[in-house]
Amino acid sequence: MIENGAVLPMFYLPPVDYFTKLVDIKPDVVFEREEHFPKQTYRNRANIYSPDGRQTLTVPVIKGSKNHTKTKDVRISYDFRWQRSHWMGMQTCYRSSAYFEYYEDDFAPFYEKQTTFLIDYNSELMALLLRLLKIKLDINFADTYEATYPNLTDLRSAFSAKYTPDTEQKPYFQVFEERQGFLKNLSIIDLLFNQGPQALNYL
Template identity: 85%
Template sequence: MIENGAVLPMFYLPPVDFFTKLAAFKPDVVFEQEEHFPKQTYRNRANIYSPDGVQTLTVPIVKGSKNHTKTKDVRISYDFRWQRAHWMGLQTCYRRSAYFEYYEDDFAPFYEKQPAFLLDYNAQLLELLFRLLKIKQQILFTDTYEASYPNLNDLRNAFSAKNIPDTEQKPYFQVFEEREGFLKNLSIVDLLFNQGPQAVNYL
């Protein structure tokens, strides 16, 4: 097991704060896959900046994926066309941003294919984000569930989808900031589509 590193959750299009914390411990990071899946977290949702303020994109999961299902076993539901809704949401929110067209061909395939498991989907998206942000980080998963990690910084519950983090976040240009001002800790795609290659320097 890695020492003096961190254990992190696996999120869908994670918030900026996730990458800030990851940067402090990389490359000594492992990702949790054995925990019982917690509801209403960034594991299956992301916040973006819409013309009306914060818009939450939620990946629906198969019913029965409650607290007693391991994260690695949670299946994505395709009962309705959520991928089309997410992709249209991203286009509506970021088509006017400086770099959306630069990156859209990288993201578009994720809103067409239908992977079975949420963890696989999130991990593939995270690998893409690492590549686009030029972050050298291997994705390693936990082998067993541990209630605590004496030799690791346990960040599994360090991110709340309900509360804005206390971490200092320097403002950067956002497409709709004239409406609501600067919104902290949105999905990393907000930073990427607005700042492009400069996003890694921001982090």
């Protein structure tokens, strides 16, 4: 149990391990938005289980001043129809799951409207996920960048999109597991669409 709270990055449809830690944190969570935007992280990508295995969904961002753009200032690019691609991908992967139809009306608007800033898009999705998972948590952001947080557990670099963590994860049913077995630490939507209201008990 993380007793003193933690500082976390704000991800796009975060992985299961992220939520496992989130429900373990009390009482305070601070979300980072003042850092320089790091590339190739879950801040703008998520992994789902496709018929061919792990599939990455990436939210394209407008190229800014390289690594010196603050996360809160990163804008989403709409140069191509990535929302349509993401939503079609989710339907292909999860239409036959037990709970996709139960939740699809909650997620569909996020793939129709255009949000300017990535942090706002991720925050609105996070609020939805917290509600669906029945996790009571206020979304509070850091007002300034701090290199260290003496009174909080710093989890800003605890999750890597480049490799699967070694942490144990109890298998749950996945639509295509007969093809490639259980894939751990996919996006939380994989757990939600497959387990529905039981997702919180799993976490």
